[in-house]
Amino acid sequence: MTASSRRTMVTIGLLALWAFPLYWMVVSSLSPESRLFDAPSLLPGAPVLDHYAALFRERRFWIPVRNSLIVAGATTALAIAVGTPCAYALARLRFAGRPWLMLAILGVSIFPQIAILSPLFLALRGAGLIDTYPGLVLPYVTFAMPLAIWLMTGFFRELPREIEDAARLDGAGPLRVAIEITVPLAAPAVATTAILTFLYAWNEFLFALSFTLGPDRQTVPVAIALFRGQYQVPWGEVLAAAVVASIPVTLVVLGFQRRIVSGLTSGAVKG
Amino acid sequence: MTRSTRDARLAWLLMAPALALLVLVAAGPVAAAFRESLHASDLRMPWLGRPFVGGANYVAAAADERFRAALAHTVAFTAASVALELIFGLALALALHGLTRGRALARVVVLLPWALPTVVAALVWRFMFESPGGVVHALPGPDLDWLSHPLRAWVPIVLGDVWKTTPFVALLLLAGLQGIDPALYEAARLDGASAWRRLVHITLPLLRPALLVALVFRALDAFRVFDLVFVLTGGGPGTSTEVVSTYAFRTLMQDLRFGYGSALSVLIFAISFVVALVCVRALGSAAPDARQRSRRLRRVA
Numbered sequence: 385m386t387a388s389s390r391r392t393m394v395t396i397g398l399l400a401l402w403a404f405p406l407y408w409m410v411v412s413s414l415s416p417e418s419r420l421f422d423a424p425s426l427l428p429g430a431p432v433l434d435h436y437a438a439l440f441r442e443r444r445f446w447i448p449v450r451n452s453l454i455v456a457g458a459t460t461a462l463a464i465a466v467g468t469p470c471a472y473a474l475a476r477l478r479f480a481g482r483p484w485l486m487l488a489i490l491g492v493s494i495f496p497q498i499a500i501l502s503p504l505f506l507a508l509r510g511a512g513l514i515d516t517y518p519g520l521v522l523p524y525v526t527f528a529m530p531l532a533i534w535l536m537t538g539f540f541r542e543l544p545r546e547i548e549d550a551a552r553l554d555g556a557g558p559l560r561v562a563i564e565i566t567v568p569l570a571a572p573a574v575a576t577t578a579i580l581t582f583l584y585a586w587n588e589f590l591f592a593l594s595f596t597l598g599p600d601r602q603t604v605p606v607a608i609a610l611f612r613g614q615y616q617v618p619w620g621e622v623l624a625a626a627v628v629a630s631i632p633v634t635l636v637v638l639g640f641q642r643r644i645v646s647g648l649t650s651g652a653v654k655g
Numbered sequence: 656m657t658r659s660t661r662d663a664r665l666a667w668l669l670m671a672p673a674l675a676l677l678v679l680v681a682a683g684p685v686a687a688a689f690r691e692s693l694h695a696s697d698l699r700m701p702w703l704g705r706p707f708v709g710g711a712n713y714v715a716a717a718a719d720e721r722f723r724a725a726l727a728h729t730v731a732f733t734a735a736s737v738a739l740e741l742i743f744g745l746a747l748a749l750a751l752h753g754l755t756r757g758r759a760l761a762r763v764v765v766l767l768p769w770a771l772p773t774v775v776a777a778l779v780w781r782f783m784f785e786s787p788g789g790v791v792h793a794l795p796g797p798d799l800d801w802l803s804h805p806l807r808a809w810v811p812i813v814l815g816d817v818w819k820t821t822p823f824v825a826l827l828l829l830a831g832l833q834g835i836d837p838a839l840y841e842a843a844r845l846d847g848a849s850a851w852r853r854l855v856h857i858t859l860p861l862l863r864p865a866l867l868v869a870l871v872f873r874a875l876d877a878f879r880v881f882d883l884v885f886v887l888t889g890g891g892p893g894t895s896t897e898v899v900s901t902y903a904f905r906t907l908m909q910d911l912r913f914g915y916g917s918a919l920s921v922l923i924f925a926i927s928f929v930v931a932l933v934c935v936r937a938l939g940s941a942a943p944d945a946r947q948r949s950r951r952l953r954r955v956a
Contacts, residue, residue, distance in 0.1 A: 387850075391750075391753055394746075394750060395750035395751075395753065395754060395761075398746060398747055398750050399750070399761055399764050399765075402747075402764055402765060402768060402818065402821075402822075403764045405768070405776075405779045405780065405783065405818060406767060406768070406779070408779070408782075408783065408790060409775075409779045409782070412782065420788070426793075466672045466673045466676065467673060469669035469670070469672070469673075470669060470670045470672070470673035470674070472669060473665070473666035473667075473669040473670045474666075474670070477662045477663070477665060477666035477669075478659060478662050478663065478666075479662065479663035479666045479667065480663070485670075485674075488677075489673075489677065492677055492681045492682070494875055494927055494928070494931045495681060495685070495924065495927075496878070496879040496900065496920075496923050496924055496927050497879070497881075498879070498881065498899075498900045498903050498904060498920055498923055499685060499688060499920045499921065499923055499924035499927075500680075500681065500684035500685055500687075500688055500920070501903075501904070501907055501908070501920060502688055502691055502907050502913050502916055502917045502920060503683075503684035503685075503687030503688045503691060503917070504680070504684050505907075505908075506687075506691075506913070507684065507687070522676075522680055523680055525676060526676045526677060526680035526681050527681070529673055529676060529677055533673065557661075558661070558662060558665050559665060562669075583770055586772065587771070587772040587773060587774075589772070589773060589774050589881070589882040589885075590881050590882065590900075590904070593885075593908075594904075594907075594908050604772070605772045605773075605774035605775075605882075606774075608774055608775070608778065609774050609777075609778075609885070609886045617785075619782060619785075622778055622782075623778070623779075623782065626775045626778050626779060629771075629772055629774075629775050630767075630771050630772075630775055633767070633770045633771050633772070634767065634770075636770065637763060637766045637767055637770050638763060641759065641762050641763060641766055644766060644770070645762065645766070645826055648769075648823065648826055648827075649826055649827055649829075649830040
């Protein structure tokens with residue numbers, strides 16, 4: 385075997401290894417319960433949709449799906465609305481203490497969420513926000529803020545300044561320059577930030593687990609993690625739920641893979 | 656008003672909502688957690704009130720065998736999974752870099768595990784290791800019980816983490832690889848250097864900044880591990896896979912010991928902070944390297 389075909393084999397092997405757990409999840413979610421645990425066969429049999437039917441009919445899984453969509457959607461919209469002006473100021477306007485502020489904002493991204501769980505719980509309880517959508521959106525927006533600001537500040541800085549300077553020479557105020565010139569140019573960065581924020585909010589578990597009380601406001605990850613049968617784990621339904629939880633993520637990945645990669649690497653490399 | 660004071664005023668105005676959130680929902684609560692940790696506070700026994708106890712909770716944490724064990728587990732988990740992630744991440748990055756066809760497909764395969772909820776990853780790995788009948792039992796070799804064994808239960812946890820987060824490492828390293836001048840490899844090949852020597856003498860030194868960034872991010876993240884352990888083993892069997900986050904969570908949200916749980920949270924925060932500081936210093940010393948050598952990673956500095 386030549387070196388290059390050996391290399392291709394290794395590459396395919398690695399990728400197959402990475403794809404296998406997902407393949408197995410999908411195949412198992414389509415297998416009848418009786419076949420789930422006897423002598424696993426790697427090839428799928430005739431697909432059975434029982435688990436999915438049970439998921440939506442008996443478990444009313446559309447409730448957590450709805451909750452997750454609302455929470456992740458609101459988080460994304462708010463993070464963009466709050467993060468964009470802040471990033472613009474950090475990138476373009478001159479004021480004292482700017483580098484320190486940047487560092488402090490980044491510092492929040494290393495916060496272990498568990499570190500603020502107790503006071504946040506008490507504060508949300510005091511404000512009557514436990515088991516509500518705002519009770520989740522508020523912490524999510526906050527924890528999405530560092531990455532959002534970081535990504536967009538980096539992007540604003542890379543935009544050519546000349547256009548803005550010209551507009552300012554013509555007498556436009558800084559706010560007008562920002563709204564009419566800079567922000568429209570920043571649409572790609574806003575899109576990247578929105579995607580990463582949505583994924584974060586869709587996937588978050590610890591806050592959602594701690595700040596919701598029952599099925600009415602539970603998000604998808606919490607609902608799946610707390611799936612219990614009476615005596616044993618109802619694996620068929622759990623896996624079907626896992627597949628459902630993966631669908632929006634998969635769509636996002638399929639639609640925006642390049643953007644995610646660039647956001648991920650620049651977010652990390654610059655950080 | 657001069658242009659610069661007008662700029663400054665506008666800047667603070669634009670930043671106000673974001674900063675208010677960060678102060679109220681992130682920084683404030685850290686201070687509140689610290690204050691809470693200096694009190695005896697047990698939500699199951701509200702009639703006891705919330706007396707000030709000074710450092711008593713911290714003294715208790717220092718003597719708490721279970722906390723020390725959880726800390727040791729967390730450190731061992733972090734070391735093992737980050738080491739594996741760097742090795743596999745490098746392998747995946749090299750594989751993706753050499754790919755001429757099917758790049759888009761490969762990128763999707765790699766991105767999916769990273770993008771999925773950790774809860775899903777945990778469930779899939781638990782399902783594969785479930786006894787009896789999980790798919791690992793179809794592999795050749797002795798038929799072992801995984802999740803009910805105190806040491807072997809770590810295997811699906813570490814593998815699940817490696818599976819989910821290696822893609823992140825791989826993509827970072829891939830960006831680094833793409834910044835290396837191919838002429839270097841040509842020259843080495845002409846000089847008769849083997850593939851292994853090219854890896855050790857060209858790729859690895861030039862990837863050092865990217866490797867360090869990946870190491871820092873992954874180590875900080877692995878230290879916070881919660882979802883994976885909570886869903887995969889629940890810290891069990893017994894407390895043999897308990898990590899600091901799951902222990903603090905249990906103390907707070909299940910035992911409702913808010914004073915003591917807050918002390919544990921503050922300790923976790925302090926440890927992460929120190930580790931982050933050490934890492935930032937390490938990165939800082941690696942940065943000049945990056946600036947000279949790799950165009951893409953110049954931004955590290």
